[in-house]
Amino acid sequence: MLKEVDHSQEIINSIKVAIGTDTAVLHEPRFNGNEWTYLKDCLDSTFVSSVGQYVDRFEKELAGYTNAAHAVAVVNGTSALHMALQIVGVKSNDEVLIPSLTFVATANAVRYCGAIPHFVDSDFGTLGIDPVALRDHLKTTTDFINNQCINKQTGRVIRAIVPMHTFGHPVNINEILAVARDFHLVVIEDAAESLGSTVSGKHTGTFGELGIISFNGNKTITTGGGGAIITNNTELAKLAKHLTTTAKLPHRWEYTHDEVGYNYRMPNINAALGCAQLEQLPDFIDAKRHLFVKYQSAFADLPYVRLVSEPVDCHSNYWLQTLILDETIAEERNDILAATNEAGLMTRPIWNLLHNLKPFKGCPRMDLSVAISLEKRLLNLPSSVHLGEENKL
Numbered sequence: 001m002l003k004e005v006d007h008s009q010e011i012i013n014s015i016k017v018a019i020g021t022d023t024a025v026l027h028e029p030r031f032n033g034n035e036w037t038y039l040k041d042c043l044d045s046t047f048v049s050s051v052g053q054y055v056d057r058f059e060k061e062l063a064g065y066t067n068a069a070h071a072v073a074v075v076n077g078t079s080a081l082h083m084a085l086q087i088v089g090v091k092s093n094d095e096v097l098i099p100s101l102t103f104v105a106t107a108n109a110v111r112y113c114g115a116i117p118h119f120v121d122s123d124f125g126t127l128g129i130d131p132v133a134l135r136d137h138l139k140t141t142t143d144f145i146n147n148q149c150i151n152k153q154t155g156r157v158i159r160a161i162v163p164m165h166t167f168g169h170p171v172n173i174n175e176i177l178a179v180a181r182d183f184h185l186v187v188i189e190d191a192a193e194s195l196g197s198t199v200s201g202k203h204t205g206t207f208g209e210l211g212i213i214s215f216n217g218n219k220t221i222t223t224g225g226g227g228a229i230i231t232n233n234t235e236l237a238k239l240a241k242h243l244t245t246t247a248k249l250p251h252r253w254e255y256t257h258d259e260v261g262y263n264y265r266m267p268n269i270n271a272a273l274g275c276a277q278l279e280q281l282p283d284f285i286d287a288k289r290h291l292f293v294k295y296q297s298a299f300a301d302l303p304y305v306r307l308v309s310e311p312v313d314c315h316s317n318y319w320l321q322t323l324i325l326d327e328t329i330a331e332e333r334n335d336i337l338a339a340t341n342e343a344g345l346m347t348r349p350i351w352n353l354l355h356n357l358k359p360f361k362g363c364p365r366m367d368l369s370v371a372i373s374l375e376k377r378l379l380n381l382p383s384s385v386h387l388g389e390e391n392k393l
Protein backbone atom coordinates (compact mmCIF):
# COMPACT_ATOMS: atom_id res chain seq x y z
CA MET A 1 0.00 0.00 0.00
CA LEU A 2 1.21 3.47 -0.83
CA LYS A 3 2.05 5.59 2.17
CA GLU A 4 -0.32 8.53 2.32
CA VAL A 5 1.17 11.99 2.28
CA ASP A 6 1.05 13.56 5.73
CA HIS A 7 -0.05 17.07 4.79
CA SER A 8 0.24 18.42 8.34
CA GLN A 9 3.81 17.19 8.64
CA GLU A 10 4.80 18.61 5.27
CA ILE A 11 3.29 21.97 6.18
CA ILE A 12 5.10 21.96 9.54
CA ASN A 13 8.39 21.20 7.80
CA SER A 14 7.87 23.98 5.27
CA ILE A 15 7.05 26.53 7.97
CA LYS A 16 10.22 25.60 9.85
CA VAL A 17 12.34 25.93 6.74
CA ALA A 18 10.83 29.35 5.98
CA ILE A 19 11.19 30.85 9.45
CA GLY A 20 14.46 29.14 10.36
CA THR A 21 13.29 28.22 13.89
CA ASP A 22 11.29 25.38 15.41
CA THR A 23 8.63 27.41 17.21
CA ALA A 24 6.95 30.76 16.65
CA VAL A 25 3.89 32.73 17.68
CA LEU A 26 1.60 34.30 15.11
CA HIS A 27 2.71 37.91 15.38
CA GLU A 28 4.65 39.67 18.09
CA PRO A 29 5.45 43.35 18.39
CA ARG A 30 9.01 44.58 18.22
CA PHE A 31 10.52 47.38 20.33
CA ASN A 32 14.10 47.79 19.18
CA GLY A 33 14.02 51.49 18.33
CA ASN A 34 13.42 54.67 20.32
CA GLU A 35 10.49 53.28 22.32
CA TRP A 36 12.19 53.50 25.74
CA THR A 37 13.60 56.97 25.01
CA TYR A 38 10.28 58.46 23.93
CA LEU A 39 8.30 56.76 26.69
CA LYS A 40 10.72 58.04 29.34
CA ASP A 41 10.54 61.51 27.85
CA CYS A 42 6.75 61.28 27.91
CA LEU A 43 6.68 60.18 31.56
CA ASP A 44 9.22 62.84 32.55
CA SER A 45 7.02 65.48 30.94
CA THR A 46 4.03 64.26 33.09
CA PHE A 47 1.85 64.70 30.00
CA VAL A 48 0.79 61.09 29.58
CA SER A 49 -2.84 61.62 28.76
CA SER A 50 -4.88 63.96 26.61
CA VAL A 51 -2.32 66.75 26.28
CA GLY A 52 1.23 66.56 24.97
CA GLN A 53 3.47 66.84 21.95
CA TYR A 54 3.59 63.20 20.85
CA VAL A 55 0.00 63.08 19.58
CA ASP A 56 0.59 66.01 17.23
CA ARG A 57 3.90 64.56 16.15
CA PHE A 58 2.45 61.09 15.54
CA GLU A 59 -0.42 62.54 13.50
CA LYS A 60 1.95 64.64 11.41
CA GLU A 61 4.32 61.74 10.77
CA LEU A 62 1.50 59.35 9.98
CA ALA A 63 0.02 61.80 7.50
CA GLY A 64 3.48 62.20 5.98
CA TYR A 65 4.02 58.46 5.70
CA THR A 66 0.62 57.72 4.15
CA ASN A 67 0.63 60.90 2.07
CA ALA A 68 -2.77 61.79 3.50
CA ALA A 69 -3.45 65.47 4.10
CA HIS A 70 -4.60 64.73 7.66
CA ALA A 71 -4.39 62.05 10.33
CA VAL A 72 -6.40 62.04 13.57
CA ALA A 73 -5.09 59.66 16.25
CA VAL A 74 -7.70 57.85 18.36
CA VAL A 75 -7.91 55.14 21.02
CA ASN A 76 -8.32 52.20 18.65
CA GLY A 77 -9.24 51.21 15.13
CA THR A 78 -12.81 50.37 16.09
CA SER A 79 -13.49 53.90 17.38
CA ALA A 80 -11.85 55.28 14.23
CA LEU A 81 -14.36 53.28 12.15
CA HIS A 82 -17.25 54.40 14.32
CA MET A 83 -16.29 58.06 13.90
CA ALA A 84 -15.58 57.75 10.19
CA LEU A 85 -19.03 56.28 9.54
CA GLN A 86 -20.77 58.88 11.69
CA ILE A 87 -18.88 61.77 10.07
CA VAL A 88 -19.94 60.82 6.55
CA GLY A 89 -23.56 60.70 7.67
CA VAL A 90 -24.30 57.02 8.27
CA LYS A 91 -27.49 57.08 10.31
CA SER A 92 -29.84 54.83 12.16
CA ASN A 93 -31.56 52.35 9.82
CA ASP A 94 -29.13 52.91 6.92
CA GLU A 95 -27.43 49.90 5.41
CA VAL A 96 -23.66 49.75 5.00
CA LEU A 97 -21.98 47.28 2.64
CA ILE A 98 -19.14 45.40 4.33
CA PRO A 99 -17.41 42.09 3.64
CA SER A 100 -18.59 39.09 5.63
CA LEU A 101 -14.94 38.07 5.69
CA THR A 102 -13.53 40.71 8.05
CA PHE A 103 -12.83 41.26 11.73
CA VAL A 104 -15.98 41.87 13.80
CA ALA A 105 -15.03 45.53 14.43
CA THR A 106 -16.14 46.50 10.93
CA ALA A 107 -19.68 45.32 11.62
CA ASN A 108 -19.75 46.58 15.21
CA ALA A 109 -18.90 50.11 14.10
CA VAL A 110 -21.82 50.04 11.67
CA ARG A 111 -24.12 49.01 14.52
CA TYR A 112 -22.75 51.78 16.80
CA CYS A 113 -24.27 54.20 14.27
CA GLY A 114 -27.59 52.35 14.47
CA ALA A 115 -27.04 51.18 10.89
CA ILE A 116 -27.23 47.64 9.53
CA PRO A 117 -24.40 45.70 7.91
CA HIS A 118 -25.18 44.34 4.45
CA PHE A 119 -22.71 41.54 3.78
CA VAL A 120 -20.75 41.33 0.56
CA ASP A 121 -18.74 38.46 -0.94
CA SER A 122 -14.97 38.34 -1.35
CA ASP A 123 -12.55 37.73 -4.18
CA PHE A 124 -10.25 34.66 -4.24
CA GLY A 125 -7.24 36.75 -5.22
CA THR A 126 -7.36 39.79 -2.92
CA LEU A 127 -9.55 38.22 -0.17
CA GLY A 128 -11.39 41.57 -0.15
CA ILE A 129 -14.71 42.67 -1.64
CA ASP A 130 -15.34 41.39 -5.18
CA PRO A 131 -16.48 44.51 -7.09
CA VAL A 132 -17.82 42.56 -10.08
CA ALA A 133 -20.10 40.35 -8.01
CA LEU A 134 -21.11 43.35 -5.91
CA ARG A 135 -22.11 45.38 -8.97
CA ASP A 136 -24.29 42.53 -10.22
CA HIS A 137 -25.88 42.22 -6.80
CA LEU A 138 -26.65 45.94 -6.55
CA LYS A 139 -27.96 46.07 -10.15
CA THR A 140 -30.62 43.47 -9.44
CA THR A 141 -31.53 44.25 -5.84
CA THR A 142 -31.55 48.06 -5.59
CA ASP A 143 -33.44 51.04 -7.01
CA PHE A 144 -32.67 54.74 -7.11
CA ILE A 145 -35.15 56.91 -5.25
CA ASN A 146 -34.30 60.60 -4.66
CA ASN A 147 -30.78 59.88 -5.84
CA GLN A 148 -30.29 57.31 -3.11
CA CYS A 149 -29.53 53.63 -3.46
CA ILE A 150 -32.47 51.73 -1.94
CA ASN A 151 -32.45 48.05 -1.06
CA LYS A 152 -35.65 46.86 -2.77
CA GLN A 153 -36.15 44.09 -0.27
CA THR A 154 -35.76 46.10 2.96
CA GLY A 155 -36.64 49.58 1.70
CA ARG A 156 -33.60 50.98 3.47
CA VAL A 157 -31.00 53.38 2.09
CA ILE A 158 -27.64 51.79 1.33
CA ARG A 159 -25.46 54.70 2.38
CA ALA A 160 -21.85 53.55 2.40
CA ILE A 161 -19.38 50.78 1.67
CA VAL A 162 -16.42 49.72 3.79
CA PRO A 163 -13.84 47.78 1.79
CA MET A 164 -11.19 46.12 3.96
CA HIS A 165 -7.62 45.35 2.91
CA THR A 166 -7.29 41.81 4.20
CA PHE A 167 -4.06 40.85 5.99
CA GLY A 168 -2.48 43.90 4.33
CA HIS A 169 -3.33 42.98 0.72
CA PRO A 170 -5.05 45.84 -1.08
CA VAL A 171 -8.57 45.21 -2.28
CA ASN A 172 -9.47 46.11 -5.90
CA ILE A 173 -10.13 49.66 -4.72
CA ASN A 174 -10.40 51.35 -8.12
CA GLU A 175 -13.27 49.08 -9.20
CA ILE A 176 -14.94 49.51 -5.82
CA LEU A 177 -14.72 53.30 -6.20
CA ALA A 178 -16.41 52.92 -9.60
CA VAL A 179 -19.25 50.85 -8.10
CA ALA A 180 -19.58 53.39 -5.28
CA ARG A 181 -19.84 56.25 -7.80
CA ASP A 182 -22.49 54.46 -9.83
CA PHE A 183 -24.59 53.55 -6.79
CA HIS A 184 -24.02 56.79 -4.82
CA LEU A 185 -22.23 55.19 -1.90
CA VAL A 186 -19.68 56.83 0.38
CA VAL A 187 -16.42 54.85 0.67
CA ILE A 188 -14.78 54.39 4.07
CA GLU A 189 -11.68 52.19 3.86
CA ASP A 190 -10.95 49.78 6.67
CA ALA A 191 -7.17 49.93 6.32
CA ALA A 192 -6.72 48.64 9.88
CA GLU A 193 -4.35 45.93 8.63
CA SER A 194 -2.71 47.67 5.70
CA LEU A 195 -0.41 50.40 7.00
CA GLY A 196 2.35 50.60 4.39
CA SER A 197 0.32 48.89 1.62
CA THR A 198 -0.22 50.83 -1.57
CA VAL A 199 -2.07 50.61 -4.88
CA SER A 200 -0.08 52.11 -7.79
CA GLY A 201 1.99 53.90 -5.16
CA LYS A 202 -1.01 55.45 -3.38
CA HIS A 203 -1.51 54.44 0.24
CA THR A 204 -4.51 52.31 1.18
CA GLY A 205 -6.97 54.35 3.23
CA THR A 206 -6.52 57.46 1.06
CA PHE A 207 -8.84 56.38 -1.77
CA GLY A 208 -12.09 56.66 0.16
CA GLU A 209 -13.60 59.71 1.82
CA LEU A 210 -11.93 58.55 5.04
CA GLY A 211 -9.68 55.62 5.91
CA ILE A 212 -8.91 54.04 9.25
CA ILE A 213 -5.81 52.33 10.62
CA SER A 214 -5.32 50.20 13.76
CA PHE A 215 -2.27 50.15 16.03
CA ASN A 216 -3.40 47.25 18.19
CA GLY A 217 -0.66 45.06 19.65
CA ASN A 218 -0.87 42.49 16.87
CA LYS A 219 -0.80 44.92 13.95
CA THR A 220 2.26 45.86 11.86
CA ILE A 221 3.15 48.68 14.27
CA THR A 222 1.57 49.20 17.66
CA THR A 223 0.79 51.97 20.13
CA GLY A 224 -0.43 49.42 22.69
CA GLY A 225 -3.97 50.22 21.65
CA GLY A 226 -4.66 52.88 19.09
CA GLY A 227 -6.05 53.88 15.77
CA ALA A 228 -6.22 56.73 13.31
CA ILE A 229 -8.50 58.29 10.76
CA ILE A 230 -6.75 59.50 7.62
CA THR A 231 -8.26 61.75 4.96
CA ASN A 232 -7.52 64.36 2.34
CA ASN A 233 -10.68 66.25 3.24
CA THR A 234 -9.83 69.13 5.58
CA GLU A 235 -13.41 69.70 6.74
CA LEU A 236 -13.90 66.03 7.63
CA ALA A 237 -10.53 65.95 9.41
CA LYS A 238 -11.57 68.93 11.54
CA LEU A 239 -14.85 67.26 12.34
CA ALA A 240 -13.05 64.02 13.24
CA LYS A 241 -10.73 65.87 15.62
CA HIS A 242 -13.64 67.76 17.19
CA LEU A 243 -15.89 64.73 17.68
CA THR A 244 -13.11 62.53 19.06
CA THR A 245 -12.08 65.17 21.62
CA THR A 246 -15.48 65.55 23.36
CA ALA A 247 -16.63 68.23 20.89
CA LYS A 248 -15.10 70.88 23.15
CA LEU A 249 -14.80 74.40 21.85
CA PRO A 250 -11.26 75.72 22.32
CA HIS A 251 -11.04 78.01 25.35
CA ARG A 252 -8.51 78.48 28.13
CA TRP A 253 -10.92 77.54 30.90
CA GLU A 254 -14.50 77.24 29.67
CA TYR A 255 -16.00 73.79 29.11
CA THR A 256 -18.37 74.29 26.23
CA HIS A 257 -19.30 71.38 24.00
CA ASP A 258 -21.42 71.98 20.93
CA GLU A 259 -22.59 68.41 20.32
CA VAL A 260 -22.41 64.91 21.82
CA GLY A 261 -18.73 64.17 21.51
CA TYR A 262 -16.56 61.16 22.24
CA ASN A 263 -13.48 60.69 24.41
CA TYR A 264 -11.65 58.84 21.68
CA ARG A 265 -8.40 60.81 21.60
CA MET A 266 -5.19 58.77 21.63
CA PRO A 267 -3.30 59.37 24.92
CA ASN A 268 0.12 60.99 24.61
CA ILE A 269 1.90 57.95 26.05
CA ASN A 270 0.51 55.73 23.31
CA ALA A 271 1.50 58.27 20.69
CA ALA A 272 5.07 58.30 22.07
CA LEU A 273 5.24 54.57 21.41
CA GLY A 274 3.73 55.16 17.97
CA CYS A 275 6.40 57.71 17.01
CA ALA A 276 9.13 55.20 17.80
CA GLN A 277 7.34 52.41 15.95
CA LEU A 278 6.69 54.50 12.86
CA GLU A 279 10.44 55.14 12.50
CA GLN A 280 10.95 51.39 12.09
CA LEU A 281 7.99 50.70 9.82
CA PRO A 282 9.94 50.60 6.52
CA ASP A 283 12.32 48.00 8.01
CA PHE A 284 9.40 46.00 9.41
CA ILE A 285 7.78 45.86 6.00
CA ASP A 286 11.02 44.88 4.27
CA ALA A 287 11.34 41.98 6.71
CA LYS A 288 7.74 40.91 6.22
CA ARG A 289 8.10 40.98 2.47
CA HIS A 290 11.27 38.95 2.74
CA LEU A 291 9.50 36.44 4.98
CA PHE A 292 6.92 35.98 2.23
CA VAL A 293 9.68 35.12 -0.25
CA LYS A 294 11.03 32.55 2.20
CA TYR A 295 7.59 30.99 2.67
CA GLN A 296 7.12 30.97 -1.08
CA SER A 297 10.23 28.92 -1.69
CA ALA A 298 9.57 26.65 1.32
CA PHE A 299 6.05 25.86 0.07
CA ALA A 300 6.94 25.69 -3.64
CA ASP A 301 6.86 21.88 -3.72
CA LEU A 302 3.51 21.42 -1.99
CA PRO A 303 0.90 21.39 -4.78
CA TYR A 304 -2.08 21.39 -2.38
CA VAL A 305 -1.52 24.87 -0.91
CA ARG A 306 -1.06 28.40 -2.19
CA LEU A 307 0.25 31.50 -0.44
CA VAL A 308 -1.64 34.74 -0.78
CA SER A 309 0.56 37.23 -2.64
CA GLU A 310 0.17 40.91 -3.40
CA PRO A 311 -2.26 41.81 -6.20
CA VAL A 312 -0.90 43.35 -9.44
CA ASP A 313 0.18 46.99 -9.19
CA CYS A 314 0.01 46.68 -5.42
CA HIS A 315 2.64 46.71 -2.72
CA SER A 316 1.49 44.75 0.35
CA ASN A 317 2.83 45.05 3.88
CA TYR A 318 2.31 41.25 4.30
CA TRP A 319 0.96 41.83 7.81
CA LEU A 320 -0.14 38.20 8.22
CA GLN A 321 1.17 35.48 5.92
CA THR A 322 -1.71 33.45 4.57
CA LEU A 323 -1.95 29.89 3.28
CA ILE A 324 -4.94 28.62 1.32
CA LEU A 325 -5.53 24.89 1.23
CA ASP A 326 -6.72 23.27 -1.98
CA GLU A 327 -10.39 22.23 -2.04
CA THR A 328 -9.24 18.60 -2.06
CA ILE A 329 -7.77 18.86 1.45
CA ALA A 330 -10.16 21.48 2.89
CA GLU A 331 -11.56 18.93 5.35
CA GLU A 332 -8.08 18.55 6.87
CA ARG A 333 -7.94 22.18 7.98
CA ASN A 334 -8.65 21.50 11.64
CA ASP A 335 -6.10 18.67 11.75
CA ILE A 336 -3.51 21.00 10.25
CA LEU A 337 -4.38 23.73 12.77
CA ALA A 338 -4.06 21.25 15.63
CA ALA A 339 -0.81 19.71 14.40
CA THR A 340 0.95 23.03 13.76
CA ASN A 341 -0.11 24.52 17.09
CA GLU A 342 0.88 21.34 18.92
CA ALA A 343 4.27 21.55 17.23
CA GLY A 344 4.71 25.06 18.67
CA LEU A 345 4.05 26.82 15.38
CA MET A 346 1.11 29.13 15.92
CA THR A 347 -1.38 29.14 13.09
CA ARG A 348 -4.89 30.47 13.07
CA PRO A 349 -8.01 30.12 10.94
CA ILE A 350 -9.68 33.19 9.53
CA TRP A 351 -12.43 34.90 11.53
CA ASN A 352 -15.85 33.26 11.59
CA LEU A 353 -17.78 34.89 8.78
CA LEU A 354 -19.76 37.77 10.26
CA HIS A 355 -23.13 36.82 8.75
CA ASN A 356 -23.00 33.68 10.91
CA LEU A 357 -22.40 35.53 14.18
CA LYS A 358 -25.32 35.89 16.56
CA PRO A 359 -25.58 39.73 16.49
CA PHE A 360 -25.58 39.83 12.66
CA LYS A 361 -27.56 36.72 11.69
CA GLY A 362 -30.60 38.48 10.26
CA CYS A 363 -28.66 41.08 8.29
CA PRO A 364 -29.08 41.42 4.52
CA ARG A 365 -26.45 39.79 2.36
CA MET A 366 -25.58 38.76 -1.15
CA ASP A 367 -24.43 35.31 -2.25
CA LEU A 368 -21.31 34.65 -0.15
CA SER A 369 -19.95 31.49 -1.74
CA VAL A 370 -16.37 32.72 -2.17
CA ALA A 371 -16.11 33.90 1.44
CA ILE A 372 -17.60 30.59 2.60
CA SER A 373 -15.07 28.65 0.55
CA LEU A 374 -12.18 30.77 1.81
CA GLU A 375 -13.28 30.45 5.43
CA LYS A 376 -12.90 26.67 5.24
CA ARG A 377 -9.44 26.71 3.72
CA LEU A 378 -7.48 29.65 5.01
CA LEU A 379 -4.71 29.65 7.62
CA ASN A 380 -2.48 32.43 8.91
CA LEU A 381 1.16 31.50 9.49
CA PRO A 382 3.77 32.88 11.91
CA SER A 383 4.41 36.40 10.61
CA SER A 384 6.54 38.34 13.10
CA VAL A 385 9.04 40.86 11.79
CA HIS A 386 12.08 39.09 13.23
CA LEU A 387 11.31 35.91 11.29
CA GLY A 388 11.95 37.76 8.06
CA GLU A 389 15.20 39.42 9.01
CA GLU A 390 18.41 38.14 7.50
CA ASN A 391 20.43 38.35 10.69
CA LYS A 392 18.06 37.23 13.38
CA LEU A 393 18.89 38.09 16.96
Ligand SMILES: *Cc1c(COP(=O)(O)O)cnc(C)c1O
Pocket residue numbers: 076077078079102103105106164190192193214215216225226227
Ligand atom coordinates in the same frame (compact mmCIF):
# COMPACT_ATOMS: atom_id res chain seq x y z
C1 LIG B 1 -7.69 45.29 13.98
C2 LIG B 1 -8.85 45.57 13.11
C3 LIG B 1 -9.81 46.55 13.42
C4 LIG B 1 -9.95 47.22 14.74
O1 LIG B 1 -8.88 47.74 15.31
P1 LIG B 1 -8.75 47.84 16.91
O2 LIG B 1 -7.62 48.79 17.03
O3 LIG B 1 -8.44 46.47 17.41
O4 LIG B 1 -10.01 48.39 17.46
C5 LIG B 1 -10.80 46.83 12.50
N1 LIG B 1 -10.88 46.18 11.34
C6 LIG B 1 -9.99 45.22 11.02
C7 LIG B 1 -10.14 44.53 9.71
C8 LIG B 1 -8.96 44.86 11.90
O5 LIG B 1 -8.13 43.89 11.57
